[in-house]
Amino acid sequence: MRGGAENLQSATRAALRVASRKGQVEVFVRQAQAWQLMRDRRGGEVRRETRELGVACRVQRGELLGFGAASGEAASAGEVAARLALCSLGPGHTPLPEPGVLGAVPTPPPQLLTPETLEALFHRLDREGWGGLLGVSLHRTQTLLARGEGFEACWQNQLLLAEWEEELVPGVVGRFSRVLPHPAANLAPSWRQLLPGQHRGGGFFGKRHLARVLLAPDVAAPLLVSLVRSLPHLAAPVSPAWELADLRLAPFSLLPMACDGEGRPAQDTPLLVHLALARRRELAPLPPPVRLTWERPPQPAPVHLWQKSSGETVEQALALLDRGFVALAPASEVSVDHHGRLQLLAVMGEVRDGRPREWGVGVLGGTLRRLLSGLSATPGPEEHVALGCIVTTPWLLAKHLEVS
Amino acid sequence: MPKFVAKARPPVQDLFLFRELRLEFLLERGRVSRPVSRLREAAAARQDAALRSVDATTPEAIAALLGVPPRKLPSFRWEPELALPDPHAVAAQLPPGPLRVALVKSHAVVVRADGVFATTRPERVEVANAAGETFTWLWGSEEGAVKPAQGGRKPPPPGPFAALLAPQAAAVLLHELFGHPLEADTFFAGRSPWAGRLGTRVVPVPLFVKDDPAAPLPGHFLRDDEGEPARPKVLVASGVLEELLADRSFSAHLPVTPGNARRLSPHHPPAPRISNLLAWVEGGPINPPTEEAQVEILRVRSGVFLPSRGSMLLSVSESYRLHRGLRGERLVPFLLELPVGPGGPAIVAGGGLPVPVAEPGLCIKDGQPLPVGAAASWLLLSGVEVA
Numbered sequence A: 001m002r003g004g005a006e007n008l009q010s011a012t013r014a015a016l017r018v019a020s021r022k023g024q025v026e027v028f029v030r031q032a033q034a035w036q037l038m039r040d041r042r043g044g045e046v047r048r049e050t051r052e053l054g055v056a057c058r059v060q061r062g063e064l065l066g067f068g069a070a071s072g073e074a075a076s077a078g079e080v081a082a083r084l085a086l087c088s089l090g091p092g093h094t095p096l097p098e099p100g101v102l103g104a105v106p107t108p109p110p111q112l113l114t115p116e117t118l119e120a121l122f123h124r125l126d127r128e129g130w131g132g133l134l135g136v137s138l139h140r141t142q143t144l145l146a147r148g149e150g151f152e153a154c155w156q157n158q159l160l161l162a163e164w165e166e167e168l169v170p171g172v173v174g175r176f177s178r179v180l181p182h183p184a185a186n187l188a189p190s191w192r193q194l195l196p197g198q199h200r201g202g203g204f205f206g207k208r209h210l211a212r213v214l215l216a217p218d219v220a221a222p223l224l225v226s227l228v229r230s231l232p233h234l235a236a237p238v239s240p241a242w243e244l245a246d247l248r249l250a251p252f253s254l255l256p257m258a259c260d261g262e263g264r265p266a267q268d269t270p271l272l273v274h275l276a277l278a279r280r281r282e283l284a285p286l287p288p289p290v291r292l293t294w295e296r297p298p299q300p301a302p303v304h305l306w307q308k309s310s311g312e313t314v315e316q317a318l319a320l321l322d323r324g325f326v327a328l329a330p331a332s333e334v335s336v337d338h339h340g341r342l343q344l345l346a347v348m349g350e351v352r353d354g355r356p357r358e359w360g361v362g363v364l365g366g367t368l369r370r371l372l373s374g375l376s377a378t379p380g381p382e383e384h385v386a387l388g389c390i391v392t393t394p395w396l397l398a399k400h401l402e403v404s
Numbered sequence B: 001m002p003k004f005v006a007k008a009r010p011p012v013q014d015l016f017l018f019r020e021l022r023l024e025f026l027l028e029r030g031r032v033s034r035p036v037s038r039l040r041e042a043a044a045a046r047q048d049a050a051l052r053s054v055d056a057t058t059p060e061a062i063a064a065l066l067g068v069p070p071r072k073l074p075s076f077r078w079e080p081e082l083a084l085p086d087p088h089a090v091a092a093q094l095p096p097g098p099l100r101v102a103l104v105k106s107h108a109v110v111v112r113a114d115g116v117f118a119t120t121r122p123e124r125v126e127v128a129n130a131a132g133e134t135f136t137w138l139w140g141s142e143e144g145a146v147k148p149a150q151g152g153r154k155p156p157p158p159g160p161f162a163a164l165l166a167p168q169a170a171a172v173l174l175h176e177l178f179g180h181p182l183e184a185d186t187f188f189a190g191r192s193p194w195a196g197r198l199g200t201r202v203v204p205v206p207l208f209v210k211d212d213p214a215a216p217l218p219g220h221f222l223r224d225d226e227g228e229p230a231r232p233k234v235l236v237a238s239g240v241l242e243e244l245l246a247d248r249s250f251s252a253h254l255p256v257t258p259g260n261a262r263r264l265s266p267h268h269p270p271a272p273r274i275s276n277l278l279a280w281v282e283g284g285p286i287n288p289p290t291e292e293a294q295v296e297i298l299r300v301r302s303g304v305f306l307p308s309r310g311s312m313l314l315s316v317s318e319s320y321r322l323h324r325g326l327r328g329e330r331l332v333p334f335l336l337e338l339p340v341g342p343g344g345p346a347i348v349a350g351g352g353l354p355v356p357v358a359e360p361g362l363c364i365k366d367g368q369p370l371p372v373g374a375a376a377s378w379l380l381l382s383g384v385e386v387a
Helices: A004-022 A074-087 A115-127 A190-194 A217-233 A277-283 A314-321 A368-373 B059-066 B087-091 B167-182 B184-188
Strands: A024-039 A045-061 A064-071 A133-147 A152-169 A172-179 A209-215 A244-246 A269-272 A304-307 A324-330 A341-352 A355-367 A375-377 A383-386 A390-393 A396-403 B012-028 B031-047 B050-054 B099-112 B115-118 B124-129 B134-138 B161-165 B207-211 B233-237 B276-281 B295-306 B311-323 B326-330 B334-341 B347-350 B355-357 B362-365 B368-371 B373-376 B379-386
Touching (some): A004 A024, A004 A074, A004 A152, A024 A074, A045 A074, A074 B031, A190 A324, A209 A217, A209 A314, A217 A269, A217 A324, A314 A396, A368 A396, B012 B059, B050 B059, B087 B099, B167 B184, B167 B373
Parallel strands (some): A045 B050, A064 B031, A209 A324, A304 A390, B161 B295
Antiparallel strands (some): A133 A152, A172 A383, A244 A269, A244 A304, A355 A396, A383 A390, B012 B031, B099 B115, B207 B233, B295 B311
């Protein structure tokens, strides 16, 4: 990344110069470069190149803490971020961690891909007939977290993403995204094999059914994110089928990091395992804090959620399901109310005798408690879905969901 | 210039300079906590089908964007002043919370071959309540109602029924029903129920839907993000589909007028977007006919058009059963299906005067949340069902 390390250092020095005598100081700098190649809605090629540099500064004075953030030229952004932090001192923020708990784990730099690789990937997918391909993008970031007391951690990440749109049932276009671990990775979602054109329909599923539902990765991923957000408030038995973790360490995490969003050494966090709820809570109330972007204070959030596959094929799972529903793709966002009731529109098929028959758009509902306790199996291949975080998930076979 | 963006350098269409200051805080029981301040400064250049952007507005950064040496740039200085407001002054004008509050101030200019245009953007308040519902209004104007929608326990009636929509719910419905589907990119992608129906009557009553960026509402601008003058557009006139929201890329090839391009930041490309949507029924009475409806809908969270069903689904978050015109039990949140067949949606009556409302607040399309304003009157729908 052009001028990467110097920019990070320059921004950090500028912020520390302004704020270090005014309290305890933490500086977070992220420099990002992204290349995107996409098709516009008229079929033309559109190219984007973005360079971002953002600095966030937290200053703690007594019980007050200020957070300021600024983008721009490195030194100037560092200075502005520190000044804004000093102007924003107030109560209610989480205090900075004690210097004694700060630390970093080794994070090997990624093997950098070039924009030419991206171009080759785009044209390969074009040749493979991804007519609805919206685009591919390559993202590189370099991050530095420093404390006025002398702690410093620096790491690099790289992500290759693909996004596309696909008409699943007439008139209903789903939008999909995947993280590609490498440019040669297979992009085809496993649900494609279940959706032959002649079975497509367009209706709803009539009155509300309480049913077993097989959720494809694109439906499972947003539900997993909602589930993790609500974990501290959920009291329910945990199904033995769960094996869900938040990955932050190389080589398994696709976004490895040296430390969390506050400077503690990064770690993988088991979130749901086959244990009683009380013990699970002791293990992992929430993922550790992270900087989702330089613009926001650290907050507990997943980085790379990973649910292990139980190994059965999707066909075996359908045979196991026998009667029920299969949900392939969301047609709306997941809404979860404060009672943990979830609802989303999804492209679904009714399964009879282990085979999907009628396809249409249905309302998938239920509660997060039922999802937590009613998971029967996690079949199929694991796919890397890109949401606000990465979600690597197989299919989820869940009991007691509502379909209408 | 790197090969990736432009192998043969086409002329620069426009340069966009942007600076935005946000103050955010939590408001709980009237007390301000967790204040956060943020300044974003960035620039972007468009060349043919390429967009380059950088987090800086210095002459060096702009020269690099344009692919010229800094000495070739004319001397310029762009340092708009943005002062940080006092959060307690903002909080004093709001209900006690809990709320996540943001006060946003921004400046932007578009530099084109034919001039430099400032896109006036008003200071605005953005609020998210505990239920995650978002609201916006202009700083200094009367604050919106920001209470979370209240769901009840009673199920809605099953069969086709008439529903009375309060202005806040009507604003969300019309935003989804006419706003997005009449944005040129959606319209020409064949994802609009109105494709091929411009000039035809789609509502039986004299409904007017106007996008007016000049109105003093949160989507206000006098020049759009391509530097085009803001133009009020009547999307639906007396029930007939009239105009599309478009940007320069569409107006270059099609008989549509530009002026509706908006973007979240220089890192995003501009696209046709709703600004402030005003809606009313000409000659409609001020008081709604409550006795003609079985359900009164106060709040709608979102809507989605389903071409396969020829209908629109609305996520109703607060509603009441009506008994002979009087409000009865509060209903559970439910999905309402509004048929949008060849005859159009069954909007059978509406009120005469649009009332400014704070929802939908922030509108997200293609990952870009933008503030939108709305003013609507009540609407009466017939033949709707629970999905």
